[in-house]
Amino acid sequence: MAKKLLDIMRDKIRFKHYSIKTEQSYVSWAKRYIFFHNKRHPKDMGKLEIEQFLTYLATKLKVSPTTQNKRIVFAEQNVSLENPSL
Numbered sequence: 001m002a003k004k005l006l007d008i009m010r011d012k013i014r015f016k017h018y019s020i021k022t023e024q025s026y027v028s029w030a031k032r033y034i035f036f037h038n039k040r041h042p043k044d045m046g047k048l049e050i051e052q053f054l055t056y057l058a059t060k061l062k063v064s065p066t067t068q069n070k071r072i073v074f075a076e077q078n079v080s081l082e083n084p085s086l
Helices: 005-015 019-038 047-059 063-077
Strands: none
Touching: 005 019, 019 047, 047 063
């Protein structure tokens, strides 16, 4: 059975020895992204959905661009959205 996306994220975060608080934060942001798009899998989404979510964060939640960028960079570098079993 293939691992779920959030489990893959947790494994990669732990492999890099990030703090538990960082892990919780990154997983929380991933969940927010998934729920914002009605539980669609990230592999089925692209640039448009990312832009929609970032616009929502900036305009509705007033999240700083630095915070947004940190989460995006981690996701792009560490979670294969094309092949979530990696």
